[in-house]
Amino acid sequence: QVQLQESGPGLVKPSQTLSLTCTVSGGSISSGGYYWSWIRQHPGKGLEWIGYIYYSGSTYYNPSLKSRVTISVDTSKNQFSLKLSSVTAADTAVYYCARATNPDWFDPWGQGTLVTVSS
Amino acid sequence: QSVLTQPPSASGTPGQRVTISCSGSSSNIGSNYVYWYQQLPGTAPKLLIYRNNQRPSGVPDRFSGSKSGTSASLAISGLRSEDEADYYCAAWDDSLSVVVFGGGTKLTVL
Numbered sequence: 324q325v326q327l328q329e330s331g332p333g334l335v336k337p338s339q340t341l342s343l344t345c346t347v348s349g350g351s352i353s354s355g356g357y358y359w360s361w362i363r364q365h366p367g368k369g370l371e372w373i374g375y376i377y378y379s380g381s382t383y384y385n386p387s388l389k390s391r392v393t394i395s396v397d398t399s400k401n402q403f404s405l406k407l408s409s410v411t412a413a414d415t416a417v418y419y420c421a422r423a424t425n426p427d428w429f430d431p432w433g434q435g436t437l438v439t440v441s442s
Numbered sequence: 443q444s445v446l447t448q449p450p451s452a453s454g455t456p457g458q459r460v461t462i463s464c465s466g467s468s469s470n471i472g473s474n475y476v477y478w479y480q481q482l483p484g485t486a487p488k489l490l491i492y493r494n495n496q497r498p499s500g501v502p503d504r505f506s507g508s509k510s511g512t513s514a515s516l517a518i519s520g521l522r523s524e525d526e527a528d529y530y531c532a533a534w535d536d537s538l539s540v541v542v543f544g545g546g547t548k549l550t551v552l
Contacts, residue, residue: 369444372541385540427534427541428477430489
């Protein structure tokens, strides 16, 4: 079955760019039919959808984050990535990658990675 | 403040039936499918219900979803201690053009 795993720095300084990668195993991003997504969860709070990318490179971002977000895909490595620029403490969260269908539902999810924004 | 409204907490005793509500509007629940996720302590969310009332394989039939108008509900029957978790509803919002989530309901099994 498909599994996803996030990786990247756990600590980012304010004003810098947060960069995370999601590695997909057990299935190919290139096979199509799914949207590869990023979702975050602020500590002790609810979920916020960040955006997604299709294997072709088409992207869609949450309008509230659009100016700072870039999602890219590397089909040769079966990975997709998130970059969030000009981060502040408000971007401290657990970041999840997930496979989306339609693309309004997410299954499966990665285990998540905590990113703390602090100097 | 979340676009979809859930009660912050719910509780029940083993064997009981509990329901968790999710209230939205015509631009989300009223016109799109509702999804439910279960987040066990310290883990990632897991899809529990899709397209209002469908269960992925492996999800016990103790879990059921329903939708009426601009509201949805998750019902858990035969409550078990391992059901203690946070539960989130979600739906696409046509006005915001994003997936929106509820604030989550913490279920405690007494």
